[in-house]
Amino acid sequence: MLDQPIAQIRKLRVEFQTKDGPVVGVEDVSFEVNPGETVCIVGESGSGKSVSSLSLMRLVEFGGGEIAGGQLLFDRRDGEEMDLSKADQDLMKQIRGNEIGMIFQEPMTALNPVFTVGRQLTEGLRIHKNMSKSEAETRALELLRQVRIPEPERRLKQYPHELSGGMRQRVVIAMAMACEPRLLIADEPTTALDVTIQAEILALMDRLKRETGTA
Structure with a gap:
């Protein structure tokens, strides 16, 4: 309804x-x-x-x-x-990331330094959406384009420390949006970023909200 x-x-x-x-x-x-x-x-x-x-x-x-x-x-x-x-926490595991997404204040704490961006983007899709490896990789590329990350194919193979702060936060947003959650919770998502990038990130979240109907 x-x-x-x-x-x-x-x-x-x-x-x-x-x-x-x-x-x-x-x-x-x-x-x-x-x-x-x-x-x-x-x-x-x-x-x-x-x-x-x-x-x-x-x-x-x-x-x-x-x-x-x-x-x-x-x-x-x-x-x-x-x-x-x-x-119970088992049900919450299904809801978290799938129906409710979360963007944290500091992108480096939300991203795992030892895995590539591609691995981290595809993990949730494979767990929650039962996608094959290639389907998840296609969706991951689509998500990076959606959050306006240049050269997305290259980014998938990179590690978080190889990206700028603004780009890392875009990856975190892409991860949060991956399963098209009904609700997205953002806990001060722009605090760690400079003013120009803050405006871009807020505009991006606003656009994704209009396009996907996520609250």
């Missing part, structure tokens, strides 16, 4: 266990995201922006956090709405 939000966060509460007892990371956060919509979360450093977005991916648990209350309603590709806060 087009008028149905893709994601609804309702009264989210996240706690972190410390030696002095639980510390509240975010409390009573609610917002929704509709198809093809961009929602920006603004706040000072430490206000819980990343915690909120990592909760939707259920990645907050890997950093010692716990979803202590609220709902994370997600409208899945097959039309079934579910509360991600209650999903």
